[in-house]
Amino acid sequence: KFTLFERTDILCGALGLIYGVDYGEGYYSSANAMTCFETLKCYPHIRTFRELAERCHYVMTHPGKFDLLPNTAKNADHLYAQLRRLADYEQLLVTNDGRYPNEVINDSINLSDVFQRPQMLYLHLSTSLGMGSAPALARLFTYLLLTAAGTTERRCRVYLVVDEFQRMVADNLEYIMQMARSMDVGLVLANQSMADLHARRSDMISIMETNCRFRQWFDVPAEEDRRRLASVAGETVELMTNRSTSYGTRDSTESIGTTEVILPRLNINEIVQIGDDPDLSIVRLTRGAG
Numbered sequence: 001k002f003t004l005f006e007r008t009d010i011l012c013g014a015l016g017l018i019y020g021v022d023y024g025e026g027y028y029s030s031a032n033a034m035t036c037f038e039t040l041k042c043y044p045h046i047r048t049f050r051e052l053a054e055r056c057h058y059v060m061t062h063p064g065k066f067d068l069l070p071n072t073a074k075n076a077d078h079l080y081a082q083l084r085r086l087a088d089y090e091q092l093l094v095t096n097d098g099r100y101p102n103e104v105i106n107d108s109i110n111l112s113d114v115f116q117r118p119q120m121l122y123l124h125l126s127t128s129l130g131m132g133s134a135p136a137l138a139r140l141f142t143y144l145l146l147t148a149a150g151t152t153e154r155r156c157r158v159y160l161v162v163d164e165f166q167r168m169v170a171d172n173l174e175y176i177m178q179m180a181r182s183m184d185v186g187l188v189l190a191n192q193s194m195a196d197l198h199a200r201r202s203d204m205i206s207i208m209e210t211n212c213r214f215r216q217w218f219d220v221p222a223e224e225d226r227r228r229l230a231s232v233a234g235e236t237v238e239l240m241t242n243r244s245t246s247y248g249t250r251d252s253t254e255s256i257g258t259t260e261v262i263l264p265r266l267n268i269n270e271i272v273q274i275g276d277d278p279d280l281s282i283v284r285l286t287r288g289a290g
Helices: 004-014 023-042 049-061 070-074 077-087 102-106 133-149 173-182 204-211 223-232 268-276
Strands: 159-163 186-190 214-217 235-247 252-264 282-285
Touching (some): 023 049, 023 070, 023 077, 049 070, 133 159, 173 204
Parallel strands (some): 159 186
Antiparallel strands (some): 214 282
């Protein structure tokens, strides 16, 4: 259903091969995309990641036979490395060519089906055992889910829940959020600490604060996170009571006054106490709703 350029963009985005548009980042991103595009163009009947990896390797090692510059093919090593990772997963190689039982074919996940029939899909991707493969598989699933959302008749509302999402996304977090919003797919993203969102090139904290309408903190263990939360909570006006007593020769006079002072809406001690209570959390709703 997709053009070669669309298929190339989906694969390169899902595999984390789009690094940016600046001079160096854009050069290597283009090398990955051009090599992937040339492989798909010359071998249109590829059906599995193993076939794609093998054909991609042939194109990279024989650039003169294809519409590809030698330096371009040479700098697409990351593309081949990611395809080789996916090629090792037998679950991603299933096709209805008679090599697999019918029950395997019938139980294959169809991401278009989740928009038409209520169901739950659970993916267990261990980042401790597959630190390189798990993020690639998670991105692949996410991109294909959002792609299916734009090409399928919608009967069910779909929510995507990602735990420890910072391990899956970095530079493409904002794009995924924008794409999910445009496709009306709800995103629920969970992680341990805001400090985990410090990436090498992307400010994921700023992206989260800009794009997430509802945020909830069950505990705020990091000191930097506490200061940030106290800051974003804003300030409030409180009345401070002043008491003074003056003593004369025979009696004393007590005076009481009030003064308006500006204080943080949440201070560090309150944030710590809320985190210690299992029944309390801090919720922030943006865009003036609720």
